[in-house]
Amino acid sequence: MFRWLSAAIDGQGGHLEDAFRWLYTFVKPQTKAIMGLMLLSVFASGMVLLQPWLTKTLIDDGLIAKDYDTLVSVALLMISVGIISTALSGVTRYLHTRLSGRILFALRDNLYQHLQTLSPSFYGKRRIGDLLSRLDGDVAEIQRFAVDSMFSAVSSVLGLVGSVVMLLALSWKLSLLVLIMIPLEVLWLRWMRRKVEVRVRTIRERSADLSSFLVETLPAMKFIQSVGQEHRERVKLNTLNENYLSDLLKLQVTEFFTQAIPGTLTSLTRASAFLIGGYWVIQGDWQLGSLIAFSTYLGMAVGPVNSLLGLYVAIQRMSVSLGRVNELRIEQPEIPHDASWKPLPENVTGELRFNNLSFAYPGREQLILSEASAEIPAGSKVALSGPSGVGKSTLIDLMQRYYDPQSGSITLDGIDIRTINPLELRKSIAVVSQDIVLFRGSLSENIRYASPEASDQQVEAAAEQAQLQSLIAELPQGIDSIIGERGQQLSGGQRQRIAIARALLQNPIILVLDEATAAVDEATEAQVIDAVDQLFAGRTRILISHRASTLAGAEQRVILQDGKLLAGEAIIA
Numbered sequence: 001m002f003r004w005l006s007a008a009i010d011g012q013g014g015h016l017e018d019a020f021r022w023l024y025t026f027v028k029p030q031t032k033a034i035m036g037l038m039l040l041s042v043f044a045s046g047m048v049l050l051q052p053w054l055t056k057t058l059i060d061d062g063l064i065a066k067d068y069d070t071l072v073s074v075a076l077l078m079i080s081v082g083i084i085s086t087a088l089s090g091v092t093r094y095l096h097t098r099l100s101g102r103i104l105f106a107l108r109d110n111l112y113q114h115l116q117t118l119s120p121s122f123y124g125k126r127r128i129g130d131l132l133s134r135l136d137g138d139v140a141e142i143q144r145f146a147v148d149s150m151f152s153a154v155s156s157v158l159g160l161v162g163s164v165v166m167l168l169a170l171s172w173k174l175s176l177l178v179l180i181m182i183p184l185e186v187l188w189l190r191w192m193r194r195k196v197e198v199r200v201r202t203i204r205e206r207s208a209d210l211s212s213f214l215v216e217t218l219p220a221m222k223f224i225q226s227v228g229q230e231h232r233e234r235v236k237l238n239t240l241n242e243n244y245l246s247d248l249l250k251l252q253v254t255e256f257f258t259q260a261i262p263g264t265l266t267s268l269t270r271a272s273a274f275l276i277g278g279y280w281v282i283q284g285d286w287q288l289g290s291l292i293a294f295s296t297y298l299g300m301a302v303g304p305v306n307s308l309l310g311l312y313v314a315i316q317r318m319s320v321s322l323g324r325v326n327e328l329r330i331e332q333p334e335i336p337h338d339a340s341w342k343p344l345p346e347n348v349t350g351e352l353r354f355n356n357l358s359f360a361y362p363g364r365e366q367l368i369l370s371e372a373s374a375e376i377p378a379g380s381k382v383a384l385s386g387p388s389g390v391g392k393s394t395l396i397d398l399m400q401r402y403y404d405p406q407s408g409s410i411t412l413d414g415i416d417i418r419t420i421n422p423l424e425l426r427k428s429i430a431v432v433s434q435d436i437v438l439f440r441g442s443l444s445e446n447i448r449y450a451s452p453e454a455s456d457q458q459v460e461a462a463a464e465q466a467q468l469q470s471l472i473a474e475l476p477q478g479i480d481s482i483i484g485e486r487g488q489q490l491s492g493g494q495r496q497r498i499a500i501a502r503a504l505l506q507n508p509i510i511l512v513l514d515e516a517t518a519a520v521d522e523a524t525e526a527q528v529i530d531a532v533d534q535l536f537a538g539r540t541r542i543l544i545s546h547r548a549s550t551l552a553g554a555e556q557r558v559i560l561q562d563g564k565l566l567a568g569e570a571i572i573a
């Protein structure tokens with residue numbers, strides 16, 4: 001069924017088959033709710049179809065036949081049908097919103113969970129604005145289709161079939177008009193199909209461009225102001241807006257023509273029905289009530305045809321969005337889940353070995369590491385140095401298993417890290433780097449980010465050990481003060497000390513300070529490193545820095561140069 005659906009929609013051999021199957025997994029758990037809503041829709045459609053028939057009875061059997069009793073009973077019936085219809089539509093809307101929301105959130109949750117497994121390389125090559133637009137706009141478009149359009153299709157089909165039955169019952173001859181109109185509309189629609197799809201894809205890409213622009217420039221506003229490039233960014237935004245608007249207008253025009261031709265056909269059919277039916281009424285061959293009911297049912301048959309046509313456009317929009325979401329969904333994690341992963345043994349001491357490591361980033365030829373080997377004894381303090389861009393941070397990323405080397409291995413206490421559950425491996429290594437991630441929230445929440453279970457006393461102790469007392473004293477609500485988004489109201493040194501406090505609380509087996517103290521003065525750095533040495537005595541510490549003072553006091557010195565790990569001046573391996 002999915003293959004057929006996919007081939008019918010994308011017309012390219014069904015490349016969305018798998019995506020449809022994925023989508024179905026979110027709809028399936030809601031089967032009961034969907035069935036309930038379908039039943040309500042059938043009732044609602046029945047009520048709507050009843051109204052014109054009641055009008056016909058009111059005119060022909062009440063008014064024209066001058067039967068007051070029938071007039072009153074039909075009027076009462078009309079009121080009751082009206083009240084039931086209103087109540088039904090209220091309940092349906094509520095249940096519909098609930099169902100719709102559940103599917104939307106489940107879809108987004110699933111995609112977000114998948115994104116959490118992807119490596120830093122993925123995020124390095126993707127624009128955040130584009131990801132945002134896929135997670136937000138595209139997912140919502142799919143959900144709108146999966147729920148809204150599906151129900152609209154069901155009630156449209158019911159409405160169409162019901163109205164056609166009523167039309168035939170009123171006059172089969174006049175109903176032939178509808179039989180001419182519908183095939184013409186369908187032919188037109190098939191022709192317009194591709195055009196709509198192309199326009200929709202362009203508009204989604206334009207919208208992603210706009211989000212990317214905002215996501216990139218808003219956090220960089222201070223820099224833009226400092227180099228006086230506000231005007232340039234405004235011009236860029238203007239161009240993006242104009243491109244968006246121009247494509248939006250093209251889409252509107254295409255959609256307008258897609259809908260307008262069927263609309264005109266409907267008006268023509270309706271006018272013809274009035275001309276022919278009206279002539280019959282004048283001749284006394286037909287009743288006025290029947291003509292009015294026929295015209296109403298004709299309108300009611302056209303409504304569903306139009307919304308089925310709209311559904312065609314909705315399908316195009318949805319398949320574009322599903323394609324874009326699917327591109328993310330099929331993105332493979334660098335480290336695929338492996339059922340044979342083992343937990344980290346409890347008594348791990350932190351002895352590290354790099355054995356003939358060779359590594360190049362995916363898609364790049366240049367080898368960052370080439371048969372590099374080194375040994376870091378458990379509990380030692382190691383200084384890792386080397387020219388900028390040589391691959392020091394890459395080595396740490398390999399240690400945390402964001403990537404796997406092309407050859408060679410890394411062992412922790414003799415265990416190949418590829419056999420350890422990466423979640424546990426990463427928790428056992430705390431990395432304080434140059435880029436410190438701070439979330440919107442209080443200072444204490446930020447400190448306990450990696451260890452949510454830590455008590456208030458533990459958080460306070462870690463803050464004190466990382467020399468954060470003076471910052472806490474300055475803040476209005478102390479450690480519970482909210483620090484701005486990404487910690488922008490803090491100095492570079494303060495941010496680094498928060499990261500150190502966070503690492504202390506994480507209680508890792510291995511601590512990596514990757515240029516962690518570069519932003520603090522040498523006196524503070526000495527204090528922090530002293531504190532780190534005391535608190536982490538006996539644990540493996542790797543210090544990466546270009547500053548000699550940071551590295552002084554290390555028991556072992558490893559230099560990364562030309563892809564090799566060297567010990568002091570001598571090559572270890």
Ligand SMILES: Nc1ncnc2c1ncn2[C@@H]1O[C@H](COP(=O)(O)OP(=O)(O)OP(=O)(O)O)[C@@H](O)[C@H]1O
Pocket residue numbers: 120121124361364368386387388389390391392393394395
């Ligand atoms: N995700 C990535 N994809 C491709 N290449 C990358 C990626 N990350 C880093 N590189 C490249 O790998 C090389 C090593 O980068 P890395 O950040 O490991 O160097 P580093 O020694 O830590 O530098 P620094 O001392 O300046 O921080 C650089 O040439 C860099 O451009």
